[in-house]
Amino acid sequence: MKTLKYGLAVALIGTAGHAFAQYQPDALRFSQSQPVGTARTLGIGGASAAVGGDFGSVSVNPAGLGMFQRSEFSISPGFSLLSSDATAFGNTNNNSRSNLNIASAGLVLARRRPDGDGSAWRAGSFGLGITRTASYNQLFRYSGRPEFNQDIFQRLSQDQGAGLDDLAFDTYLTERDADGTYIPADFFDTGRLNQDETVRTSGSTTQFDLAYGASYLDKFYVGAGIGITSVRYNSENILTADAADPNNPESAFQSLTLRDDIRTTGGGINFRLGVIYRPVDILRIGASVQTPTYMALSETYNSSLQAQFNRPIVVEGQSYQSARSTLDPNIAEYALTTPFKATGGVAVVLGKYGFISGDVEYLDYSSARLRNYNNNQYNFSADNDDIKNLQQSAVNLRVGTEARFDVLRARLGVAYYGDPYRNSGTDQSRTFVTGGLGLRQNNFFVDVAGVYGKGNSRYTPYTILDTDGRPSAEGTPVVKVIDKQFTTTVTAGFLF
16 A cells, blocks of 8 residues: 555645644633523522522632521423534535533532520531533534635645545555655546535533531521533544535546544542622622643544545546545543633622622633643643733623512523633633522422533634645635524422
8 A cells, every 4th residue: 555645635624733733722611601500590590609599609619608507409401402604615514412410419418506506607618510501512514615725735744644645645646756645637627616515513511519618607608619510522523525526537537525423531620719798788799719730631532534436546446436534533631621711790699589699700711721641642832832822811890689579589690701712813701691580388398490601712624734834724715603502401309
């Protein structure tokens, strides 16, 4: 079999250069979060840093556990509807999918001292459970004809990854002689191409929490917690290209299909400290910090390329109407340290009528770092430079309110999560609008919440290099994606 490296197929379809040293998107993906917790917490937009008294406090400010009066168990299943609009080459495609999940499940064991026993420490609660802190479910598709099609075919860069080079060569789309890589005569003049790609991702980060919160004179609340994270991320990219004129006498090229699969799993650990101060009954002031999460991740990458020809081609005396090549699975292990997070919040409690709360959260996405793990010899210096140069600090804002009508509750909220990129050409902040209802009885409660989220992102399927070997903004396509998601979560809880 031939040993030639690279060629036109890679220049055309280098969609998943990821597995060959593009880890900056991973660092960002696993550092981002969204409103999380029970339906009560979600209904107020996640603004719970100073509220307390709900299992949702565990993942934001564990001091809120000190406000529990009784023990409880709760579980929160959810259902999400996702849709996306992807625009590229002058066309917009819409896709949608759905997802079932468990937003949270937790047990709080509370102990409160009898009034008048003389102790300043009035109550303490131990909480444990799971919370879904991030979702990676997405589906989008784009299609069209690249404007710089011939530039793509003429670009014969040799530094985008040996694996993709092998795929192009082993499907007979490229050749090499003493002068280097070239497009053989069978494929030199392909004409315009139709290009289509479907990107499907799934998975989530789930955090198992152990936390304790205590009340001092029912004025000052302190808490601490440990979070053990479990990461599961799957990505499937299927890119196709076919000749607009399948009977072109100048080229034997008919179509190709590149399939890339990425499976990432791993886990991590972080710690949280929090306080809530209630100077008067109407006001609560909360603050918490979360250490960087240290994650150990394992990634498995698979790729295959299939080419179809509109007439048989002859290679080394053999005639082929099609060709297919598959890479051996590429397994990489690495460590990621996510940004430190600081949260502050204020809640105004209107007696038996409800409350209004607001949170401000700060984190610096440019501080994330990738490192070697388990004898991986890959050099992450370039990826860490990309993180520092491309990403920035961001502020997340959350505001919510709860109104009480005897045993009924009504909730509204809004959350804004800042753009993690310095200058990507697209505002990639995310906005969430939330609402919910609740019913509370003596030993039972049920809440329902709806969360509508919207955000923009950019996707680059492959990179075209200029004559100096640098990425070309003119030839490299950019897909603009608008993601929308509506999630319904129901929490059922029992007090004892």
